[in-house]
Amino acid sequence: MQYLNTSTLEMQPMNCKRMWIRKENLDILLVPAGLIIMFGYHLFLLYRILTAPHTTVIGYENHNKMAWVERMMLADPNNMGLALQVISSNESAATFLASISITLSSLIGTWFGSSSNNLLINKLIYGDTSPPTTSLKYITLLAFFLIAFASFVQSARYFVHANFLISTPNTDMPVKYVQLAVIRGSNFSLLGLRALYFATTLLLWIFGPIPMVVSSVAMVIILNFLDNNSIPLHPYRVPMGQNLVKRISEEGIAADRATVHHGG
Known part of the structure; x- marks a missing residue:
């Protein structure tokens, strides 16, 4: 009897373990793990952007965009059409992605309302197929598409604002204002x-849950490769000749204004 009691006690943990790794419990283990991997990588990426932006593609692109805005503001006002064209193209891209996001959100809402009792899909899923888990899947997916929609709308808004600022005639618009609008539009995008x-x-x-966690790991690996930057930041120094031409033009404009003022 003592031998039988010992074997029974040894089998109980094994049965508990088998019950714990049932497919209904995979969502509890794998889905949070996949989200932690994604959020952890992006928190690390944010830390790198704040502390060492030159090591990231985001910091590299923002540096080039700020230099581009500065050069466009120093250019001839008659050649401002190129700057407006570039900003308008970014605005159009943000608007297009916003429309795609809201369209996918509508499709997901329609799919959620019509496929809650789809037995074929439930048979193919190796995981929890209960109605609460299914509802949570569609709700979280819909939430991220709505976040993307709101971000692209804000991006288009800032690009429109930058378009207004850079095309304002006869004004001493600070370069930092336009740079801030362009960078914010890029960051929201x-x-x-x-x-x-x-x-x-x-x-x-x-x-x-298994395809979800595998895709999370693959996504982090791909993004880590794409977000790293090894190209040094270009200083974008203005040539001395350009400074001289700018100073002469400014002095000429000031002289013309003074002549008109005294003549009046």
């Missing part, structure tokens, strides 16, 4: 793209 990356991993959660 980047935030919308990151929300779409999260939505991609959550979209695979519909087919089970």
Whole structure:
């Protein structure tokens, strides 16, 4: 009897372990792990942007955009059409991505309302297929698409504002104002793209927690490769000749104004 009691006690932990790794419990383990991997990488990326922006593609691009705005503001006002064209193209891209995000949100809402009892999908999923878990899948996916939509709308807003600032005639508009609008528009566009990356991993959660966590790991590996920058930041120094021409033009404009003023 003592031998039988010992074997029974040894089998109880094994049975508990088998019950714990059932497919209904995979969502509790794998889905938070995938989200932690994604959020952890982006928190690390944010830390790198704040402390060492030159090591990231985001910091490298922002540096070039600030230099571009400065050069456009120093250029001839008659050649301002190129700057307006570039900003308008970014605005159009943000508007297009915003429309795509809200369209996908509508499709997800329609799919959620019509496929809650789809037995074929439930049979293909290796994981929890209960109605609460299914509802959570669609709600989180919808939330990230809405975040992407809001981010792209804000991006288009800032690009429109930059368009107004850079095209204002006869004014001493500070360069920092235009730089701030362009950088904020770019950052909101980047935030919308990151929300779409999260939505991609959550979209695979519909087919089970295993594809979701695998896609999270693959996404972090790909993003880590794409976000690293090894190109040194260019100083963008203004040539001496350009400074001289600018100073002469400014002096000429000031002299003309003084002549008109005294003549009046």
